Amino acid sequence: MIDVSGLRKVYRDRGREVVAIDGVDLHVREGEIFGVLGQSGAGKSTLLRCVNLLERPTAGTVSVAGQELTRLGESDLRRARQRIGMIHQHFALLSSRTVAGNVAFPLEVMGVEKAERARRVAELLELVGLADKAGTHPAQLSGGQKQRVGIARALAGNPSVLLSDEATSALDPGTTQSILALLKRLNRELGLTILLITHEMNVIKSICDSAAIMRDGLIEESGAIPELIAKPGSRLTAELFPLPAPEPGTVTITFTGQADEPVVSQMVRKFDVDVNILGGVLEEVAGVSAGRLRLRLTGAERAAALTYLSERGLLVEEAPAAERAGASGISVTSQVEEIA
Amino acid sequence: MTWDEMAPLLVESTLQTAQMILLSTLFTVLIGLPLGVALVVTDRGGLFPSPTLNRVLGVIVNIGRSLPFIVLMIAVIPLTRLIVGTTIGTIASVVPLTLGAAPFFARLVETALREVGRDKVQAAQAMGASRTTIVNKVLLPEAMAGLVAGLTVTVVALISYSAMAGAIGGGGLGDLAIRYGYQRFETTLMVITVIVLIAIVQLVQTLGDVVARRLARH
């Protein structure tokens, strides 16, 4: 639904060049919620603003819903943007207009006639649960209500795609959850594809199907969340299930979906090993329960036990023992890269 | 002077002043508002970026603002004659008044428009709004409270300019104060003139404040 390839964006700021995006490919499938994570300054907002060409890419192409936006002239681009909704961290509502007036604005831009406009506005406010606030000015609304207006406004043009730049960052946790639930509902009921930027892990956990992690203008990893979790050394996994840096000789196992099976206890029964659980995190992510366990395994059949775990579909990562690093001889071993 | 002698003079002069201010306010808005908008939209990163035009407009506005009104008034006499056909009278004084106030108002318009958050402009761009739509439906309405406050300050300045314009034959309350109060020592008339001027300024300021406050409440 959204295809970005070879994207570069270089800002010229008083003769100095700032490379905000340094060659990014991004593919967002129809009907999915795709989250982009990354530290401040990583280039997330720039990436998002390149998707609807608020920012002209220095190089690369951007296509949305099969239309290559980077080829369009100004008036075609304006028409294409009417089908791409956008919501903003600080809502960006017009304070001179009422709630209904704000939602009507994109319809005015599209040239929808007055009676039809009023009908659509009522429908959209109903959809976001603000039918009773039509005549209110944004200043009289709570943050969550303002974002609902923002969402209603973004949906006015029946977009196939919604872009969201930190839409819940200015909200308290409870309100954040209700906005996320609304986005999820719109995603399901309208088949809306959502590309969102966030720095909150919680947003990724609760509603995203896929994710990408950005750093210094590059995408470090990206893909469907269950697949990312199952990948060795995944930064996303480390951020989703934070565990302290592994001590030498410990084993970290990551599981997605197998949480219901008593794999560890079966392993202990089958092999001559002792297990000491050092830490663990279990969460519902992208609709599946997934988690990580930090274990210390000792015993004669340690190697066989680890092989057994990886055969059962768990990701097994072993921190090298301090004295004989690299000499463990276990093929499934890979170093865990922890992110502070 | 008796009250009966003073009353018609006061009424006539007040009406002249009102006419001067209304007309020059009208032209000040007609020139200053587009000029202020142009200063904002032609700036780097604006909707119609054009650094050269922006610099030229900036210089013009600064020249207009740096001339003391009394100097400007005399300097534009040839222009006034060209436009109005005469340099004496209420209508003629509208030319220097407008030229003095328009650059001043343009700067206030510029300030008010810059207060409008960039994210609102970007939200409108993301909706596919054209640049003129953004000026008309985002920038100007969102800045309305600031524009009204700026206009109020400008009208008050115009009232004081108009009194000066009276000195070179513009008519109005300033002219009255000079002819009777200064040259003929009619202290009573002078005092009444001052009171009327103060009342007009108060009226304009209060009205402007009320409107601006109502707009800003949203």
Ligand SMILES: Nc1ncnc2c1ncn2[C@@H]1O[C@H](COP(=O)(O)OP(=O)(O)OP(=O)(O)O)[C@@H](O)[C@H]1O
């Ligand atoms: N208009 C601009 N001019 C110059 N440099 C810019 C501009 N916009 C962004 N940058 C630079 O590009 C880089 C990426 O910025 P961007 O806003 O995309 O980061 P971000 O990941 O969204 O950060 P945050 O989480 O703080 O919002 C930063 O180094 C920033 O300073």
Ligand SMILES: [Mg+2]
């Ligand atoms: Mg950002």
